[in-house]
Structures are given as C-alpha cells and as structure tokens.
Amino acid sequence: MILNKNYFLIIFLLAGQVFLRSQERMRTDSIPTENLEEVVVTATRTLRQLSSLPLPVTLISRRQLQQTGVIRLDEILDEQTGILMTPDATIGGGEGVQIQGISSDYIMVLIDGVPVVGRSSGNLDLSRLAIGNIQQVEIVKGPSSSLFGSEALGGVINIITEKPDSEDISGQVSHRSATFNNQNTSVNLNQRRGKLGYSLFADRLSTDGYDLAPLQDGQTINPFYNYTINGRVFLEASEKWDIFASARYFFQEFDVSPDSSEETDTNLHLRVTQNPGTKSNLQYEVYFTRYTTNEQIEDPVNSDTLIENDFDQRLLRPEIRYNYTFGPGNTLSLGAGYNFETLDRSLFREQVSFESQYLFAQYDFKPAEKLNIIAGARFDHHSEYNAQLSPKLSVRYDINPALAVKGSIGSGFKAPDFRQLYLDFSNVAGGGYSVFGKEVESEGIERLRENDELASLQVDASELGDPLDAESSVGYNLGITYKKGGLSAEINLFRNDFRNLIDTRILATKNNGQNVFGYINRERVFTQGLETDLKVRLLDNLELSAGYQLLFAYDKDRLEDIENGEVFARDPQTLETVRLDRSGYFGLENRSRHAFNVKLFGEIPKWKANANLRAVYRGRFGITDRNGNGLLDVLDDSFVQGYTLVNLSFGKRLFEHYSVQIGANNVFNFQGNNPLAAQDGEVLINPGTEIFAKINFQF
Template identity: 25%
Template sequence: MRHCEHRSWEGVASGCSVRPARKPGDRPGDREPCLCHNGPLHPTGSRGATTVLYPARCLVRRGGVRVTPTTPFFQSRQAGVPDVPCPESRITMSHSWKLAALCVPLAQSVLADPSATQLEPVVVTATRTSEAAHTALAAVTVIDRTEIERRQAQSVPELLRGLSGVSVTRNGGPGHQTSVFLRGTESDHLVVLVDGVKIGSATSGGTSLEHLPVEQIERIEIVRGPRSSLYGSEAIGGVIQIFTRRGGGDWSPRLTLSGGSEHTAQIAAGLSGGGQNGWFDLGASFERSRGIDACAGRALPFAGCGVVQRDRDGYDNLGLTLRGGYRVSERLELEANLLHTEGQLDFDGSAFAGNSSRSEQQILGAKAILKPLEPWTLTLSAGQSWDNTRVFFDDPNTAGGERFVSRFATTRDSLSLQNDWRITEQQLATVGVDYREDRVSGTIDYSRDQRDALGVFGEYQAQVGAVDLTLSLRHDDYAELGGHGTGNVALGYLFDSGLQVSLAYGTAFKAPSFNDLYYPNFGNPDLQPERAQSWEVGINGALPLGAALDGRWEINLYQTEIDDLIGYDNQTWSAANIQRARLRGLEASTEATYGAWRLSTNLTLLDPENRSAGALSGKRLPRRAEQSLEIDLERQFDRWSFGGTLFANGRRYDDLANRDRLGGYALLDLRTEYRVTADWRVQVRLDNALDTDYQTAYLYNQLGRALYFTLRYQPGTH
C-alpha cells in the first residue's frame, strides 16, 4: 500500500502514480516519489505499456520531504505539448534541498529516455482509494489504453480472456451473451462499474460486457477476491471497473476504421481536449458483423438453441460516450460522464423465446470531490444505469415481418458519500455510505418490482515500516432480506529486496436477484443471500534478470467457500438455498521486457468443486476450465511490431451433472502494426490462426480463423 494525496474515484485521473518499489538498502519507512496528474495515465502493469506524464501537481515524499507545487510539473512529449521545468514549490516540510535532487533528474530522465517513463500503475478499485498496483494487498490487473490498442481487441471479453483467474464463455459469435467468471465463482458474483457507476441486470444478475464499446475505454481494473466489505452485494469473485476516455490537454481528434472476416466493419471517432482546469472527451462508434451461425447444428430443449436455423446471426452496435470535468479550485473538482449503447442481435431461438433482440444500455454519473481541510477529502457520487431489451421473432405474416415476444428493463439509481481522512502520512481512514434503488419492468409480472439497499462501510489502511495493513467492514441493509455484514483484512510485508508477501481473509455475499425472489412459478421470497469466505496468500516481486531486463512476477493461492447458493429445488418447484461450492486455485503471472522484446504470461489452475449434498457432491462446477495459460510475445522493429498470443484451456463441463464435456483447446492469435507517420498506424490481426474448432458453451459455435485490418489516426501518439 502506497498512498498518494488528491484522491478521486479514479485515481489515475487526478491521483498519483508511484515509482517502483524500494531498492535494496532503502530504509523501510522511505516513501517513493508520487507524481499527481490531471490527464490520463498510461501505466505499465500486468497488461500495461509505456507510461507518459501529463500536466501535473507533483507530490514528493522521501526522507521527510513533502512538496506540493502550485503549477504544472511535467508535460509529456507524447502528449504533444511543450516541456516545462520543475516549478517553484511550496515546501511543507523540511529538507527543501532534496526537491532539486528529486524533481530535476526525474524530469530529465522522463523526457529524455522513454524507458524511464515507465511508472507503476495506480489503482483505485481495490480499496476505493489511490494506491500502487504492485504494492496493493489484493490481486489486481490493469489494462490501459495502450494495451487495448496493442492487442487490437474488439470487445471487453476479448481483453479479459486469458487473464489470471478469469474465465470467459460466449454463446456464439460477436455480440452474443458472454459470461465472466472470477476465480471460479458464478458469473453474477461480480461487481462491474463504469466510471464508478454499478451496472448490470437486476432481474438476471448478469452484466452485458459484450455491448460496451472498447474504442471508448481508457483503462480497466480487475480486482480478484472478495470485495463486499467495500462494494456490498455480488462482490464475491471480485470487481471489474471500466474507465471511459477522460481527455484533457490540447484539442485532439481521433479516428479508427476496421474491417475483416464475417463482413465485420467498425468506425469510431472522438474528440478530446480541455483547458488549464477542465477536460472532456466525446466519442462515438458503430460496429456491424454478419456473424456466424450461433448454434452447433442440433436443437436441444432449454439449451438456448430452441430451433435449428441455418443462417448467420448478425450483430450491430452503436456506442456514444461523453465525459468531462472541471477543477473549480484546489479544493473542489466536478465531473460527469455518459455512456449509451444500442445493439441488435440475431440468434437461433423459437416462437416462444424469440430469435432477435434489440437492447439499449445507458450509464450516467456525476461526482464532486471536495477537500474541506488538508487531511480530509469528501467525494459525493451519484449515478444511474438502465438497460432495456426487447425480444422479437421473425414472422412474415405480421406487419414488419416480426412479432414482439417480450421486454425486460432494469433501472439502478445510486448515491454515495465517501470521506477519506489522512490521519498521518502512513495512515488513511475511510468512512462512507452507499444507497441504491433497483426497479424492474417488462412483460413479466413480478410480485415486487422495486427494492432499495443502504450500505455503511469503513476502511483503515496503515504502513508501519515494512508492514502494510488494510482492514475494512461493511453493513448492508435490505428491506426484504434484513442486514448483512462483511469484512476484509489483509497484511503485507515488503522486504528490502522488493519482494512482497501478503495474507488476506474476507467475507462476501450476494443478494438474490428479482428472478430468484419474484419470477412467476420460480421465485422464492424467502431466499437468503449467498454467503462466502475466502483466504488468500500472495507473493510478488521483481524478476532477478539483471540490469538489461525489466520484469515482475506474481503468485496467488486462494480458497473460497460459498454457502447457500441458489438453485432449483425439484421438491418445491422453486428457487432455494440448496447448493455449496469450494474453489481452490493458483494464479501465476510474469511480465518482462528486454530491449525491443516484450513477454507476458498468465497461468491459472482451478479446482471448482460442487459440495452440495446428494449426487452433485464432488462434481466440477460448469463452464470453468481447470487449467488455462496465456503467453504473449511481441517484438518492436522501429516502425514495425509483430506479436502473437497463445491461449490454452483445459477441459470443462457444461452441466452440473458433468455429462456434457467440453474438450480443451489451444488458440493462436497473430498481429502486426506499422506506424506510417507519427499520427497514422495500420494494424493487421489474424485470430485463431490454426482454425481450431472449439466450444466454451455446449452447442454454441465459436469463430474460426478470422482476419481483420485497422487504420488508426490520433495526433501526438508518437
């Protein structure tokens, strides 16, 4: 845990980035230099790349020094703005002579040597406060904008696939339903935030990550492990927070054109900018794909392929984003954001279930960050997310050639007040309140269509020498479910060599969804929340590769036990708390660079055991691969770069009884990029180069070999 001041919900927006961990010989109490910044930070991390610094407030702590300049500190050549010297500063502690020793050489190295600009990524999701990713007492992965473009990914699930502790399944081609499992927990045991606003369906409990426009995303933070003590219900497996582009600096347009296999075409455009105290980003994207036949050739009742339709299941998606903010003064900052998507999807269905859908999703957020006193930061956030899905069936006998089947809609309003109080330089206390109201509507007549929840939480973070401590507690109260308490404690030790060892224990829960409680002929209003407890051991450090190589490694071992899982009870013909599960796993990841070479690996070993009573005891939980491996290798040649990614997944089952076995598979993706000029780039990607035939969900086809071309324009990216 390494704290920085001027915390906001998105620490990389107006928070700090932290230099790598202490070197041998440094005193355990020494503090790393912190670089606070107004613009977006592109850090290096588990999936990161070269970092640049934007106009900034510089906060330095080492050996009793704390410096807070009142004018910008660095400006990046990559940002296309002129360099500025380290300014005169307001010294708030002694030893002011160290300012020159810290600021001037650091500025020179940042601007003269690109490799020197690689900073450790800062995350805010793990503790709801800014901290360095590699010293966080949680398993955290960061995907930044540079990494998104380097991987040439076309969707959020593509970015998540292959990460340590993450399993992704998809029911067909582009735009089809996608499920994400963190550490083997259920796909609805996951909190997903967009710019701090919680999203997802209150009816099914799932989240439509496949519809979020990847071209409008700045970075993604994935925190694995229980986080209900900070975020409440659903955070059993972890939290994924997605940040849209923030903008800032000089006005800068951007354009992306892409096309390829299955008649896929995409266009995205945007404009960002701002002044000395403001920032904004406006983006729009449209994607269309003819798709593939989603089903694998035969119908099976209730399997999702109600009928066999020998046709392609196409997909369209329109995405719009707007984000902006203004720093009113040194003590007040305001920000607002909007994300809107509209999609149309064809699938193999039936007259009862439909075979096409039209979906809308919108996320609105606003927040104010106030610093009434020097050690006190108050953040007030408000948000609303809603989704609306209409289902149709092709019918030539009706007007328009289709017949309406059903509609499902969810609205989630949220309000949060968070107080952060820096007790000392090594201690931070957080107290907050979250309020959420969920409403559902549609063609299904629920016996109850509204509920609210109130959560109160507190967190304490401290550093005592080489020891880091994080303690958090939370109480959530639901009108129909009563109160539920959760907690988390983590302890870490940072050795002089840079090796960090951490231990953590946490509890979490998930409140039943509207479908679980009130769906006709299935719901059970007497259901209790699903409960979990988890233990974890983590080790991370720098790879001992010598001065010519730069790299890090991380290993996490965990066990999670989940009780009162909700399933279908054949005796009562309704939902019931009748299932249990135990999840054991190992996650290992490495990243290394040597000159123009770059290598990263992610390994996951998972034992997802069903511990329910009866015939299911000892079976594997469905759709979780027991082994997965990702190896990514890339080489830079001046204007050219060439890379490849190998994905390997072990077997999995698609049903609770373990009768429908899905075999293991390996996929090879290849990519290249050519920088035509400083502002123009051409990219080519070959997915599934070996044309492997595989399934991640029973009876659903996946894309075969596919080739895509992309043209990117963005000034100031050289």
C-alpha cells in the same frame, strides 16, 4: 447503404482533421520502462501504487488494449490469468466472466467506479462495452463486498476512461474491418483548456453475425448494429472544488425480421470533489442508469405477436465518501449511500423494486515501515432481506525491496435476485435458448412440453420449483510477489467457501438443440487453486508474459456422498454400473482444471512497427450431469475438450499521424463441438478464425 455511410463518415472526419495539424501531437507506442508509479483506485477506492497493494489486482493498460487490436471488453479479459469468458456451449449464446472459478453473478462491473446493470438473460454482456476511450482496466480478485456490496463477492472489474491532459485538441479516428462483415468505427476527441476539459467518444459496430449450428435453419447470432456515445466534462472550479460529469448512451438492434430485438443502456454520472484541506477529501456522487430491452416474436404466418419481452431496469445511487490522511500510508475512508432500484419486465408477474442503505469504513495504515494493513467493513440494510455486515482484512509485508508476501480474507452476502426468482426468458437472437427463474421453472417446462418443444428433461421433475436460499461466502487469498529490474513474478493461492451458492444448470434440451437453463443452490461449495503470473523483459523492446491457473471447484455434499459410497455411474465402455471414488468426481460445471496464457509483445522502433502473439489455453470442462447421479463425473458425456486459441497482430505507423494494423484471432480455426448437440446435428462452440484490418488516424 449503411456501410457506405460508415466510410463517408470516416473520410469526412479524416479530412476535417487535416486542418488541425498545427495542434497535433505525436504519441509514442514503444514498450515503456517499468513504471512504479502506476496507480489503481478500485482496490481501496483511493489512489494506490499498483506494486504496493496487499490484494491480487490485474491492470490492463491502454497500450495493451491498442496493440492487441481488440474492440470489446470481453475479448481482452479472456486473455488474463484467472479470468475466463464462458463460451456459447454453456449458456446458449451469451457469455459471462468467471474469476477464480466464481461465476459472473458475483463479479461487479464498473465504469469509472459506478456499476453497470442489465443482466436480462443471466450474464452481464461485456461485449456491449467498447474500449476505444479506456485508459486502463482494473481487476480486483476475491471478495470486495466491504467496499462495493453483495454483487462483488468474487471480484470487481473497473473500466477507467481516459482523462484529457493536453491544451490542444487530441484524439483519434479509426476503422476496423473483420470477418463476418464486422465493421467498427470509432471517434475520440479530448481537450483541456485551463481548468476545463472535455472528452467525446462515439463508436459504431455492425456485423452479419455467425452460425454455430450449420445444420439448422437460421443463425446463432443474428446480424446487428450498435452505437456507443459518451461525453465527459472535467472542471477545476477552484483550488478546493473539482467537478466531473459523464453521460453515456448505448443502442443495439438485431436483424431478426419479422421479429424485433432492441437494447439500450443509459448512464448519467455526476461527481463533485471537495478538498477542504491538505489532509482531507470529500466526494459527493449521484449516479443514474437505465437498461432496457425490447423483444417481440411474431408468428410468420399471421403476424400475430407470440412473445413480447420488455425489460426496464433503473438504478439511482447517491453516495458520499470522506478520506482523511493522518500521514504517509495512513488513510481513513468513510462512506454512505443509498440504492433505489426498479425492474419492470413483461415476463415478470409484477413490477418489482427495492431500496437499500449502506455504510462503509476502511483504514489503510502502516504500523511498521514494511507492513501495510487494510481493514474495512460495509453494512447493508435491504428492504427485502436481512441486514448484512461484510468485513475484510488485507495485509502486506515487504521482506525486502524486491520480495513481498500478501494476504486477505473477506466475507460477503447475496440474496436471490429477481431474475433468479422470476425470469422467464427465451432468446431468439441468441439461438432460442431459455432461462427460467426458480419460481416459474415448473410452469415454463410444462409450457415447452405442451408446445412440443421439449426433447428431454435433464433433471428429476421433483426438483423443479424447489425454493432458493440466500447465500454467503468467505474468500481467502495468500500470495508472494517478486519484482526486480525487468522481471516480475507472482504466485497467489486462493479459496472461496460458499454456502447456498446459486448457480446455473441445464434443466432440459429443446428439439432445436438449444438448452433450457435454471438456477440451483449448491449447499456447500468451494473453489480453490493457485494463480501464477510471470513477466520478463527479454530485450529492450521484447517482453514475454505468461500466466497459469489451477482450479478445483466442488460441492462439499457431493464429496461426502462419494466418501460414503453413495454415488454410482454407468461406465459407457463396459456398460457396468460402478461406484465412484474421489478421483471420479470432476467438479462443478463449466470450470476448467487448467488454464494457461502466454503473450509476446515486441517492437522495432526503427520501423515504427510492433507485433504480438498471444495464446490462451482452456482445459476441458463439463457442461452438465448426463448420467443422473447429481454431479459431473468423468463418465459423463458432456465434456468440451481442452483447446487453445492463438491470436496475433501487427501494427505499423505510417507517416506522422497514421497507423495500420492487421491480425487474426483464433489463427488455427478452432471451432470445437458442443457435446449436447442432437445425435444427427452439430453445434460449434466457436465460429472460427477472425481476420481483421484497422486504420487509425491520431492527432
């Protein structure tokens, strides 16, 4: 019935648009020439030309989003250099984004410059963010706390929605069908009449889910459906005043009968821009967001409620920003804001709230024609933790018009959040894994033991309940870029030093093969390595790009223990206990030493067709310490072997306003195996090949 309604909606909307053909305009999809005027706003919170930035920034264009056929943010991020989406094997059904080896807790996600909240089970679920109305995605790598606060220690991902630019009604209606009965319908409308513009976007996604544990009852991901509705208004009230207003609502429900699982995400955003003069600019912004989940687990025998898990997070943030331009390439930015956040969760001991005030300043200037310097700092005063100062310095020097060097250094601070302290969560919809905050992990493990759900404990019992400390970091990036004609290349060296890093680890394994996760301080941790990106225009309509990341991520204390000869492990081949050396220490969990991607985009204008082939390789990574020596070494048996996912799609325009697209993700049907599965069981890390087809009507 739901599917029939879905198709009825498509037919109705398509028929309605036939009457608008007098207002239709045709959009071209050919590979554009190199556009040096592409701008980003996330890196400096002002408009900056992408090719001139002194920071490592990745830009994902609308063209790339459309031609790959992806429908959710996490799918496209996983194909970018230096960015990984952690698979199901690591967090029991959820995925989190990792940048330069830094976990998702330190990556801030924004929509039009304001934060997305809702880390109810650890990672921020990026699969709930539809991309049908996205203009571009901007990714700033490295510490960005000087502008965005403590959650941006590892980087920022900013989703920029498209802005109406035509006086005629324009937009598209599309439907995509894929494996696992994955059905996605989206409608996007835009219009600008004089000084007033509006944009409306609606998206519906449903799926039958999939199963990563075929030998167990139930499914790993249960059937679900969700809706996204977003409306935006743009008004040029006068020559000096602009107004932007946005409202977004997301609703998701899992089919876990007789249990229930619902999720909502509401965002209200108002921004008023004042231009008192040609050199100055003021922005007044108010943002409110609320994220809720509601889960009830019932006894199938007597229908009693066994677990009720309600989550209600609210954030109110007013902010004011001022920019003054002294001259070309010389801008001072000042800002101040206030955060008030509450979190009410049934599994917390009590409702929690905090407030903070912050000030930030940034000076972007060119002391010489070829030299650009950006210096900034942010001061945060928190109701629960000590005040913190987060400075950052970025420099770029243009050796010649094609070659430049750039570098940055920045610091940040992050205290344990309430989730890391008090979370007591079991996710039925995600396969039954559990996550315990530090303050409740002892009683959580004991409860599982009393309920006869615990198969084995993966850590020493004496470590349970040890307090978490606040963490701080310093990040460095140094790179060189080359851009000339159809060739561009970049090499970036990075290092991030953390003290008291808070990371996830596996505390125990349940009888059903799922994991119990907790939190731990890594006393002194660093991630370092290099990233390379290459893009070349092979022909007028054929473009090749490739990227590679080399990553080392270690606990400094464990390195010292190894150098002192204090770490031992049992060799599974010889059954002898051996002393580990430096080469035997693999590094931090869930970090791959090598990651590689290659993409080929091509078009045949004569046929109005395009095709692309994308391959992403992730090197082997370990999930947890299994031999009890407190670190992940090469003798542990918790490694997921390296694998490659190959994705492809083909698109063709039909007639004047229609286009079709077919494709496959994970072409070679890689499924892998979770090494932590029970001896007589099997747990996969990927559901297999996804085949999709899409029809689109543009007007």
